[in-house]
Amino acid sequence: MATLNKSVGCVQTFGRQRIHSLLRSWGTPRSANTVRRRRFASTSIRPLMQISGFSEEQLTVRDSIFKICSNFPDEYWMEHDQQEEYPHELHAALAKDGWIGIALPEDLGGAGLGISEATMMLQTIAESGAGMNGCQSLHANVYATQPISKFATPEQRGSMLSKLISGEARTCFAVTEPNTGLDTLKLRTTAIRDGDDFVVSGQKIWITSAQIATKMVLLARTTPLEEVKKPSEGLSLFFIDFDKSKSGVELRRIKKMGGRAVDANEIFFDNYRIPASTMIGEQGQGFKLILHGMNAERCLLSGEALGLGYCALKKASEYAKERVVFGRPIGQNQGIQHPLAAAYMQLEGAKLATYHAARLYDQSAKDTSITPSAVGVAANTAKYLAAEAAFVACERSVMSMGGMGYAAEYHVERYMRDCFVPRIAPVSREMIMNFIAEKALGLPRSY
Helix, strand or coil, rough: CCHHHCCCCCCCCCCCCHHHHHHHHCCCCCCCCHHHHHHHHCCCCCCCCCCCCHHHHHHHHHHHHHHCCCCCCHHHHHHHHHHHCHHHHHHHHHHHHHHCCCCCHHHCCCCCCCCCHHHHHHHHHHHHHHHHHHHCCCCHHHHCCCHHHHHCCCHHHHHHHHHHHCCCCCCEEEECCCCCCCCCCCCCCCCECCCCCCEEEEEEEEEEEECCCCEEEEEEECCHHCCCCCCCEEEEEEEEEEEEEECEEEEECCCCCCCCCEEEEEEEEEEEEEEEEHEECCCHHHHHHHHHHHHHHHHHHHHHHHHHHHHHHHHHHHHHHCCCEEEEHHHHCHHHHHHHHHHHHHHHHHHHHHHHHHHHHHHHCCCCCHHHHHHHHHHHHHHHHHHHHHHHHHHHHHHHHHHHHCCCCHCHHHHHHHHHHHCCCCHHHHHHHHHHHHHHCCCCCCC
């Protein structure tokens, strides 16, 4: 049976039709479980999570990404995290087979798949042992391009997205500011029209991959807040060439707790000129457009959190079977078994919420009965549950391994540091609860 490595096509041919042809080349499976048994038997991968109920596309994505990630062992990620060295090799390997454009249109060279498959891709990267270092190296290229794909003109889409899909360019997502935080509608970075350009001034913070990005999705205020009728108006969306050699921009790298291989930055703009042609959609309506990408990001981050949790539990379970104390493996003791088993069940529950949210996101593009509010409730719920489940799984894995859980060479301490990212970003647990209270329960808005 041919392996998927030999079958995966180039950027232009890999898509839904290609995936189905791959599956047909193995013989038509009767169920997802049949696909799982054949596929994972052929790659010596024993999945920790239950993978029944997923589509053929999702399972094919999972298998393919695991094979790519098998070339990047735990030691690679430990070294890159400790040295704060960007994982260029993983990005190149994923771009080579077209995975950067997994959720972008086929006519641009993308795979034409959905956020459901992209979520599986990022979960698998995290679960391989790459953690947030692997995921964050391409995270923005997947979700931040969703508003561009949906709302840009045909001319903009072609010129802006093709090089991202091929891996020639990379993007970062510049929304958050130090003085407004989660209060996005109060953003202060301004873009003032000057002839054929806009002149940008202000500050952004926690901008991932800005040191290596050549593109930027930028949200800036084009109308002063006091002059708009609604707080959601007056913000405009741009997709710009991010030229760090031009005057008017300065980057400062932020030292951080986890995911150290991928840079996070403060960015200072001072009369930084960008072409007016880089504006996406209508002037002043950028906030509405950016929401399309934010819900996608919540789904992707949920998958990344799941991957961290499952990876940590697998490490802890393997250790517990091998570590012998008082004449028996510690995994035989219920004091070890029960915390890990409970963490596993929390991950499985969060998994269902995650892929429900991703499915709703994808279906909403064709089904107008699925409202943005419904997608938002599902995506935020998934992000909350997955982040909390990952934290429990990572913490219990460290504790069950004792001193070895604290040692870098066993890797779970890295997952423990990483798992704070989905708890904090892109929105806090408390703000998610505020949102759910209002949108799902009908309670008065508290923020």
